[in-house]
Amino acid sequence: MKQDLVSIITPAYKAAAYVGDTIASALAQSYGEWEMLIADDCSPDDTRAVVAQWAERDPRVRLLAMTRNGGPAAARNAALAQAQGRWIAFLDSDDLWLPAKLERSLAHAQANGAALVFTGFRRISFDGSRTGDYIGVPRTLTYRQLLGNTAIATSTVLIDRAQCGEVWMKxxxxxxxxxxxxxxxxxxxxxxxxxxxxxxxxxPRSVSRNKKRSAQEVWKAYRQVEGLGPLTSAWHFTSYALHALRKYRQF
Structure with missing residues (x-):
């Protein structure tokens, strides 16, 4: 692993309209020691062409062309397999970082000896015309606390592989x-x-905004992935739902 390098993991599918802005937000970072691994999951639009154009401009941007559509976990794992940095950051193909994101996250991780750092954020509408309220985050989260919390947004996460080892998606x-x-x-x-x-x-019509589907998948995560019993699952699910309700009352 390259000790000062941040490997940015970006799965992409039908992202031609937004991925250029996402890449631009990485290029605008005040911390410049990074590589951006964009795994295109067989998009039917021009996502690969857009990413390839940006990669020609800056060699830190790399296109990984998946040979078959496998979903976000497979795309993220393809990028993780190529990652060279000690630090792993996640940036989804339609999200944006503010310029100090990497610098501030790294400083916070190093100051606290943290294996995983996450930050606050705001939502924006699909066309960028509307910006929502600030969504803050707690100071720390343990495993048990995270079971009942929605605080960690994927595109805010920074992980130190020197501490927690290799990172893979299930x-x-x-x-x-x-x-x-x-x-x-x-x-x-x-x-x-x-x-x-x-x-x-x-x-529009994103699965994460479908509350019934989201609830079903969170319950499956408790029961099938974490192996929790029904009563324990119900306890954490109630907390999770309350946190989600408070978050989604904001835009």
Missing amino acids: PVFYDDFACWLEILKRGFVAHGLDEDLMRYRVM
């Missing part, structure tokens, strides 16, 4: 949530940096 619906739980289950604590450093794009 082939489940909420692969990111399962990954954070797996790391914290080893005894690590996630450290929240309560600063506005990311923009989460709310897409």
Whole structure:
């Protein structure tokens, strides 16, 4: 692993309209020691062409062309397999970082000896015309606390592989949530940096906005991935739902 390098993991599918802005937000970072691995999951639009154009401009941007559509977990794992950095950051193909995101996250991780750092953020509408309220984060989260919390947004996460080892996504619906739980289950604590450093794009008809489907998948994560009993699952699910309700009352 290259000690100062941040490997940015970006799965992409039908992202031609937004991925250029996402890449531009990485290029605008005040911390410049990074590589961006964009795994295109067989998009039917011009996503690969857009990414290839940006890669020609800056060699830190790399296109990984998946040979078959496998979903976000497979795309993230393809990028993780190529990652050379000690630090792993996640940036989804329709989200944006503010310029100080990597610098501030790294400083927070190093100051706290943290294996996993996450930050605050705001939502934006799909066309960028509307910006929502600031969504803050708790100072820390343990494994048990995260089971009942929605605080970790994927595109805010920074992971130190020197501490927690290799990072992989499980082939489940909420692969990111399962990954954070797996790391914290080893005894690590996630450290929240309560600063506005990311923009989460709310897409029309996105699965994450389908509350019934989301609830079903969170329950499956408790029962099938984490192996929790029904009563324990119900306890954590109630907390999770209350946190989600408070979050989604905001835009």
